[in-house]
Amino acid sequence: MNDICISCFGRLPDDSPRTGCEACEYSVHTWLRELPRHLVLLADMLTPDTGPARRGGVGRAHAPLPIRLDVLDLTGPGHPVLLADPHGDQTGGIPMTPLLYGWARFLAADYPSVRTDVHGTVHIERCDGALVRTGADVPGLCRWLAAYLPYAATRPWWDDLYEQLEQLLHRVRRLTHTRPVTRAKDAPCPLCSGWSLVERDDELHITCTICPAQLTPDEYDAHRAAVMPALASLALRLATAQQPAA
Structure with a gap:
């Protein structure tokens, strides 16, 4: 049993099975509701502004990229974990969908699944993966994770989920200039x-x-x-x- 929230170090009720407090769970829930709302802004920001035509050179040796890489880094495909970067070429972080999908798979593998066989024997097993019925996109994954937050707030890895979602939302807000x-x-x-x-x-x-x-x-x-x-x-x-x- 824990008596301190591992995210905010606030006091937990006595004999609580939680590792994350109710306030931190509420914050993560609101973050998961907020993330899909940024998708429209991010899609609109993907193409850089061209601005007015200018005469003369602009100091470029080549034409600019037709997309914004900082936005693509958030909305594009990727791996659910950071890859080794011995040369320091990587910037940004894990994109939104891979990060959310990675946590959904991890949570599903940790969540106990109960089934009864034809002989009436109850089996407790681990899930094979997250079944996101509405689609494994950002809105669907956010809804799926939000539904399992009460369970996640009792696990020893709660702080990792809390920290990574908080960092993801900070990256999104820096681009969309929202608060x-x-x-x-x-x-x-x-x-x-x-x-x-x-x-x-x-x-x-x-x-x-x-x-x-x-x-x-x-x-x-x-x-x-x-x-x-x-x-x-x-x-x-x-x-x-x-x-x-x-």
Whole structure:
């Protein structure tokens, strides 16, 4: 049994079978939902912008490539693991589809499969591979992996999955110039009383930007219901007191 999440080193409940906490599992789930949304942008970015016509030389010894290699490195084919690179020629990393497919195959091989033979004997075996019914593309693989995240969060290799998906999404976001939506909350922080609580789309907890406070959505709703009526009443009294007499 583990008492510390191997991804964020947060505290796990006592006697928990998890190796990854609920918050980290939530983050990975949101990453898997987000990755397919970038495909349209990446496809549009595959062809480099030509720009306006120019007179004179541009300093090139040859014509530019008709595609962007950094985008192709993400969307093209490849191996699910990094190959040996003794000469330092490789750049980027593992493309999206091979990385997701590699993890789907690894998870399927680790997942126990239960079957009963004709004699009624129960057999526990390993799966031969991932059966992605909707197709082994990025959306299908993301949905398949998301369905097995509760199991993955109990395995000793959880941190490898977490880290590689996080790095993959960072590579995608650098190209598409996107970032998670962050929303400021209207209730003050319960620890430091600052108006500094924020909510991110890819994080389970609502966090404070000043102190280490973390609230689940339910905890924030309860906190807001407890403090906001009094604050609203105080604001109304102050506004009324500042109004000039008729």
